[in-house]
Each structure stands twice: as C-alpha cells, then as structure tokens.
Amino acid sequence: xxxxxxxxxxxxxxxxxxxxxxxxxxxxxxxxxxxxxxxxxxxxxxxxxxxxxxxxxxxxxxxxxxxxxxxxxxxxxxxxxxxxxxx
Numbered sequence: 001x002x003x004x005x006x007x008x009x010x011x012x013x014x015x016x017x018x019x020x021x022x023x024x025x026x027x028x029x030x031x032x033x034x035x036x037x038x039x040x041x042x043x044x045x046x047x048x049x050x051x052x053x054x055x056x057x058x059x060x061x062x063x064x065x066x067x068x069x070x071x072x073x074x075x076x077x078x079x080x081x082x083x084x085x086x087x
Contacts, residue, residue: 036080043076044068 017024047068048055055061 036084039080040072040077043072047072 044065048061048064051064051068055064
C-alpha cells in the first residue's frame with residue numbers, strides 16, 4: 001500500500017515490488033484514519049498530555065512514554081484493528 005507519494009513510485013521500489021510479486025493496494029492519499037499506528041500515536045499523545053505533573057526532562061518523558069505505551073489496554077488495540085474494515 002502507498003499513498004501515491006513520489007518516493008513510493010521510484011523505479012527501484014516498483015522493480016522490487018514486481019520482483020516479489022507484490023500488488024499495490026488502493027490507498028487514498030493523506031488518510032491517517034486508515035493507518036492504525038497513527039491512531040495509536042494519537043492515543044499515546046493524549047495520555048502523555050493528561051499526565052500531571054507534565055514531564056519536563058527528556059529521561060522523564062521517555063519513561064512516561066514507555067509507561068503509557070505499556071498501559072494502553074490490549075482490548076483498545078484489538079478494537080482499533082477490528083475497526084479497520086469499516087474505515
């Protein structure tokens with residue numbers, strides 16, 4: 001899948017896809033709602049923004065990101081994945 005960006009249509013990319021017999025999927029350009037990881041980044045960002053007190057140092061922020069990432073409920077991730085066909 002690609003979003004019609006020029007780098008995705010470079011000759012080397014086309015040749016690699018053809019050599020591996022990979023068919024491109026139709027994918028609208030600039031469609032973050034169709035990319036599950038973009039949704040996960042949004043969820044993570046909201047969780048970090050809601051923390052009190054906010055992280056002020058890089059090591060503290062790193063720990064907060066890892067902590068929040070690990071605490072995202074698996075059922076939320078599963079529901080996001082299962083919602084993809086409806087998008």
